[in-house]
Amino acid sequence: MSAALLHGTAVSINGNGVILLGPSAAGKSDLALRLIDRGALLISDDVVPVIVGTSGPELHSAPNIEGRLEVRGIGIVPVAHVESSPLRLAVELSDPVDRLPEVGQCTDIAGFAVPFVKIIPFEASAALKVEYALRMVVDAGTQPMATHADLIQESRTD
Secondary structure (H helix, E strand, C coil), rough: EEEEEEEEEEEEEEEEEEEEEEECCCCCCHHHHHHCCCCEEEEEEEEEEEEECEEEEEEEEEEHCCEEEECCCCCEEECCCCCCCCEEEEEEEECCCCCCCCCEEEEEEEEEEEEEEEEECCCCCCHHHHHHHEEEHHHHHHCCEECHHHHHHHHHCC
């Protein structure tokens, strides 16, 4: 079992883990708050442990900040949360984004090629876009795939 620690915010949407990535003040917590308002559950804010288990990478809560989200201008607030979810989608918060991005883009997280999209975080439709991107991944049956030979070998022997 391997692990990574990412700077980001992770939410669970219908049991599927989504990690929001970007530099400080990019809007990760703000977008997570809007997703939580739409029914998502917080996994972790600011620091996200990624643990690779037998079924692939999982997003976990950081124990010292579990169930807490930074809401800029308000403070640290308790929110509905879950301890972990399997990683299904990585979202980079970026401006600008491609109008019609290439289909099937992935990024490497903890040795796995993870479905990936870029979204402008402060657009009114940003939360909906995350949900649509996740729905496309789930509907296609896309799962993160091991990219390193040692992980591929581990998955064959498990």
